Amino acid sequence: METQTSLVGKTALVFGGSRGIGAAAARRLAREGADVALTYVSAPQRAAETVVAIEASGRAGLAIQADSADPAAIKAAVAKTMERFGKLDIAVVNAGILMLGDIATVSVEDLDRMLDINVRGVFLSIQAAASRLGEGGRIITIGSNTAVRSGHPGSSVYAMTKAAVAVMVKGAAVDLASRGITVNNIQPGPTITDMTADHIEAIKPLIPLKRAADPDEIAGLVAWLSRKEAGYMTGSSLTMDGGMAL
Ligand SMILES: NC(=O)c1ccc[n+]([C@@H]2O[C@H](COP(=O)([O-])OP(=O)(O)OC[C@H]3O[C@@H](n4cnc5c(N)ncnc54)[C@H](OP(=O)(O)O)[C@@H]3O)[C@@H](O)[C@H]2O)c1
Numbered sequence: 001m002e003t004q005t006s007l008v009g010k011t012a013l014v015f016g017g018s019r020g021i022g023a024a025a026a027r028r029l030a031r032e033g034a035d036v037a038l039t040y041v042s043a044p045q046r047a048a049e050t051v052v053a054i055e056a057s058g059r060a061g062l063a064i065q066a067d068s069a070d071p072a073a074i075k076a077a078v079a080k081t082m083e084r085f086g087k088l089d090i091a092v093v094n095a096g097i098l099m100l101g102d103i104a105t106v107s108v109e110d111l112d113r114m115l116d117i118n119v120r121g122v123f124l125s126i127q128a129a130a131s132r133l134g135e136g137g138r139i140i141t142i143g144s145n146t147a148v149r150s151g152h153p154g155s156s157v158y159a160m161t162k163a164a165v166a167v168m169v170k171g172a173a174v175d176l177a178s179r180g181i182t183v184n185n186i187q188p189g190p191t192i193t194d195m196t197a198d199h200i201e202a203i204k205p206l207i208p209l210k211r212a213a214d215p216d217e218i219a220g221l222v223a224w225l226s227r228k229e230a231g232y233m234t235g236s237s238l239t240m241d242g243g244m245a246l
Contacts, residue, residue: 004227004228007033008032010033010034010090011035011089011090012026012035012036012088012089013037013039014039015039015074015077015093015094015121016038016093017040017047017094018040018043018050019046019194020191020193020194021191021193022094022095023038024214024216025094025215026038026061027050028220028223029223029226030059031057032223034059034090034226036060036061037063038061038062038063038064039068040063040064041068047063060084062080064076064077064080068117068122069117074121087132088132088133088137089133090140090226091126091130091137091139092140093140096117096118096161097195098195099114099157099158101157102154114161118158119161123168126141126183130172134181135181136181137176138182139176139181139182140186141165141168141185142188143162143166143185143186143187144159144162144188145241146162147162147166148163148239148245149244170235182234183234184230184233185236186222187239190204190242190244191215191217191218192214193215196212207243208242209242213240213242218240221240225238
C-alpha cells in the first residue's frame with residue numbers, strides 16, 4: 001500500500017548517478033524502497049559499484065552509459081529504464097560539470113560544454129522523463145547555491161547555468177502541474193565529492209557551519225522530495241549550503 005513516506009514499488013532514474021551526490025541519491029532512494037536506474041558517462045566502474053550498493057538494499061539497479069550532452073542518449077536512457085522496469089516515477093537530474101575560468105579567458109568550447117550539460121542536458125532530461133511520468137511523478141534537479149549567492153572568482157559560467165536551472169524548474173513545474181507531477185531544485189553548497197576535491201579546504205572558512213556537506217545530506221532531501229508527503233511542493237529551489245546563502 002502506498003504511504004506518505006515509503007518509496008517501495010517506485011522506479012527512479014538518476015542522471016549522473018555513478019559518483020558523488022548522484023550516487024548518494026541513488027543509494028538512498030534504493031534504501032527507501034525504489035528500484036534505481038542511473039546514467040554515467042566516464043566512470044563505468046563507479047556506476048557498477050553504485051548498482052551493487054542498490055542491490056545490497058534488496059532493490060534492482062541498472063547502469064546506463066548516456067552522455068547528458070547528447071540529446072539522443074538522454075532519450076535512450078529513459079527508454080532503457082522503461083524497458084527494464086516498465087515505469088518511471090522519480091527522475092533526479094544531477095549530471096553536471098564545473099569548469100572554473102575567469103570571464104576574460106573562458107573559451108567558447110568550455111562555455112558550450114557547460115551549457116550543453118548543465119542547461120540543455122537538464123532541460124532535455126526533464127522533458128524526456130516527463131514524457132513517461134504519471135500522476136504523482138517527481139522531478140528533482142540538482143542546481144547549486146551559486147545560483148543565489150554572490151559570485152567567487154571564475155564561477156560566472158557555472159553560476160549562470162545553475163541560475164538557469166532554478167528558473168527552468170519554475171516553468172516546468174507550471175507546465176506539469178496539471179498532470180500531478182512536481183518539479184523541484186536542490187541547491188547544494190560545497191559538498192565533498194570529486195568535483196570539489198581540489199578546492200574544498202579553501203572554501204570551508206567561508207561556510208558559516210565551517211564544514212562541507214556530506215553527499216548523503218543532499219540525498220536525504222532528494223528522498224524527501226520523492227515522497228508522497230512532498231506533493232504540495234513544486235517549482236521550488238531549496239538551498240542547502242551551511243548558511244552560505246545568508
Ligand atoms: N560537489 C559540490 O560541492 C556541488 C555543489 C553544488 C552543486 N553541485 C552539483 O551537483 C551535481 C553533482 O555534483 P558532484 O559534486 O556529485 O559531481 P561529481 O562527483 O563530479 O559527479 C558528477 C556525476 O555526474 C556525471 N556526469 C558528469 N557529466 C556527465 C555527462 N556529460 N553525462 C552524464 N553524466 C555526467 C558523472 O558521471 P561519471 O562518473 O561517469 O563521470 C557523475 O556521476 C552537479 O550538477 C553539480 O554541479 C555540486
